[in-house]
Amino acid sequence: MKVHFRLAEVLAGLGVIDRGRILRLAKETGIERHKMSRLIENSEAKVGLDDLAAICRYLIDVHGVDARDLPGMLFELEPSRFLSLLRTRTSLSTCFGVRQFALDPDIRWTSGADTYLHGRLLETLLKPEFASQPIGGEERSPNGSPERLTYSTLRQFHQEQVRAVTGPIREGDERLSESAAVLREDAERVARLMRDPRPSDVAGVGETAPAVDHAAIMLGSVKSNPVCELTVARIFNAIPWQRHGRARDAAESDTALVQRPADRAVPFFLRYRDDRHRELADAQFHSCHAGLRLAEGPVNCGDNSTTAGIYYELDSGEWECIPSSTTRDAAVVLYEFDTRHRNMEVVMGGFSSDATLALAMHLETIADRLYEGHYQDAERIVGVYVIDLHFTARTRTAPAMAGVSQLPELTQPPEVIPLSSEVIARRLKRVE
Numbered sequence: 086m087k088v089h090f091r092l093a094e095v096l097a098g099l100g101v102i103d104r105g106r107i108l109r110l111a112k113e114t115g116i117e118r119h120k121m122s123r124l125i126e127n128s129e130a131k132v133g134l135d136d137l138a139a140i141c142r143y144l145i146d147v148h149g150v151d152a153r154d155l156p157g158m159l160f161e162l163e164p165s166r167f168l169s170l171l172r173t174r175t176s177l178s179t180c181f182g183v184r185q186f187a188l189d190p191d192i193r194w195t196s197g198a199d200t201y202l203h204g205r206l207l208e209t210l211l212k213p214e215f216a217s218q219p220i221g222g223e224e225r226s227p228n229g230s231p232e233r234l235t236y237s238t239l240r241q242f243h244q245e246q247v248r249a250v251t252g253p254i255r256e257g258d259e260r261l262s263e264s265a266a267v268l269r270e271d272a273e274r275v276a277r278l279m280r281d282p283r284p285s286d287v288a289g290v291g292e293t294a295p296a297v298d299h300a301a302i303m304l305g306s307v308k309s310n311p312v313c314e315l316t317v318a319r320i321f322n323a324i325p326w327q328r329h330g331r332a333r334d335a336a337e338s339d340t341a342l343v344q345r346p347a348d349r350a351v352p353f354f355l356r357y358r359d360d361r362h363r364e365l366a367d368a369q370f371h372s373c374h375a376g377l378r379l380a381e382g383p384v385n386c387g388d389n390s391t392t393a394g395i396y397y398e399l400d401s402g403e404w405e406c407i408p409s410s411t412t413r414d415a416a417v418v419l420y421e422f423d424t425r426h427r428n429m430e431v432v433m434g435g436f437s438s439d440a441t442l443a444l445a446m447h448l449e450t451i452a453d454r455l456y457e458g459h460y461q462d463a464e465r466i467v468g469v470y471v472i473d474l475h476f477t478a479r480t481r482t483a484p485a486m487a488g489v490s491q492l493p494e495l496t497q498p499p500e501v502i503p504l505s506s507e508v509i510a511r512r513l514k515r516v517e
Contacts, residue, residue: 182249
């Protein structure tokens with residue numbers, strides 16, 4: 086959530102919209118002309134108390150604004166645009182992975198980090214938010230500021246659980262193909278329900294009546310939620326469940342790993358933890374955006390992509406790595422908003438449980454940045470964001486102890502790194 090300086094809206098409400106207003110306001114308030122222009126455009130980084138007092142005095146003396154409304158009417162809490170897109174859908178579906186206990190298939194368990202993220206997400210989306218009233222509106226809060234509470238427009242909620250792999254399973258292990266077949270079938274079933282949760286008698290009419298005004302959120306990563314694989318593959322026209330990383334328009338017979346990272350269909354990559362990580366090693370099933378090698382040829386980051394963590398493409402075509410270690414980790418948020426049908430799909434989760442927990446703990450702060458640098462055309466908006474997280478070593482290595490919080494502690498605020506619209510466009514043009 087950000088603070089928006091509403092001087093332009095206030096002036097417009099008072100009829101001060103003429104072309105000479107900047108010079109006139111600069112003269113009346115004593116504020117330098119260029120700075121006054123930035124204040125009206127809401128591009129000034131800081132609003133000093135002296136400048137604020139001068140503006141309030143101008144509004145009172147020249148326009149008769151009630152002093153009790155100032156300075157409150159000049160400020161507005163601006164909700165996250167990413168969260169607003171989700172909050173204003175009329176239906177919502179969420180899903181996360183469940184694993185079966187090896188000794189008893191009837192026992193299923195979920196990742197505590199994924200369920201914690203699920204709870205924080207629902208809490209954030211469903212709680213009321215403040216939104217401003219137009220100048221002169223009748224409704225006012227008790228302190229006189231022109232605000233009112235707004236509520237989510239959600240009318241239908243649907244939750245799904247999907248089978249997740251129980252690792253570790255290594256490349257070449259015969260259980261890998263067996264598990265993959267079961268995972269794919271269940272993931273495809275859940276993916277259909279996530280995209281269109283309407284009753285079959287409504288959804289069955291086919292392409293002539295697609296779902297509208299719906300949000301589908303896949304929580305976790307491909308390591309804990311196989312539906313993430315299908316969403317990522319659909320958005321970037323990748324071939325799901327394949328290790329080569331190519332787009333669908335590649336030669337079908339070409340199943341070798343891409344030679345260069347630039348040849349990958351998806352502009353981010355999860356490098357699995359291998360045997361060096363012992364009990365933390367990941368199940369190494371095939372994915373369009375995860376694996377053990379970023380490319381067959383040389384890779385100039387992550388020690389030639391042997392470092393576990395999240396990789397992403399820069400404008401230059403080079404790739405960067407955020408390693409998963411005792412003091413650092415990363416999360417990813419991907420979304421697509423269909424502007425025609427007002428549908429939204431989201432994948433969000435951390436590389437590790439700690440990263441997912443940190444994403445949940447700082448969700449609203451991170452969400453404020455999840456609309457910058459996105460790609461947009463006439464039909465959709467696509468955003469990809471990597472969240473860089475720095476932990477205190479103690480919180481990632483300390484054993485569980487009674488009465489001690491196991492939530493990770495950060496040494497600095499999360500850094501939200503948007504993949505640029507140019508990077509995203511390079512992949513989407515292959516789809517078009």
